[in-house]
Amino acid sequence: QVQLxxxxxxxxxxxxxxTLSCAASGITVSIWQTGWYRQALGKQRELVASIRGGGLTxxxxxxxxxxxxxxxxxxxxxxxxxxxxxxxxxxxxxxxxNQIGSNYWGQGTQVTVxx
Numbered sequence: 001q002v003q004l005x006x007x008x009x010x011x012x013x014x015x016x017x018x019t020l021s022c023a024a025s026g027i028t029v030s031i032w033q034t035g036w037y038r039q040a041l042g043k044q045r046e047l048v049a050s051i052r053g054g055g056l057t058x059x060x061x062x063x064x065x066x067x068x069x070x071x072x073x074x075x076x077x078x079x080x081x082x083x084x085x086x087x088x089x090x091x092x093x094x095x096x097x098n099q100i101g102s103n104y105w106g107q108g109t110q111v112t113v114x115x
Contacts, residue, residue: 009109022095038091
C-alpha cells in the first residue's frame, strides 16, 4: 500500500522560508516522477515542482528561483525548500508520485504566508 505523508507546513511571514517534506512508503520515489502541487482556496490544483527518476527538475514559473525540490533516495523522501515566500504562495501543498498507470497523493499540508 502506497502512503505519502507530508510535513513542514505552517504560518510564515512574507519573505520567510519553509521546508516541506514528503515521506513515502510502499513506493520508491527515486524511480518515478515525484512532484509538489498546491491548491489555493477557490483555485485549481497546480504543479509547483517535480523531479524525475533521473533527477531532472521542473518548476512553475511563479516559483522559479525561490523553490527547490530535492530527493533523499536513502530516506525515500522528497522535499521542497521554499524561500522568499509571498502571500500568493498560500495554499494546501500536496505530494504526488506518478507511477505509470497510477497517481498517488498525500493528504496535504497547509502553508500560509501572512504578516
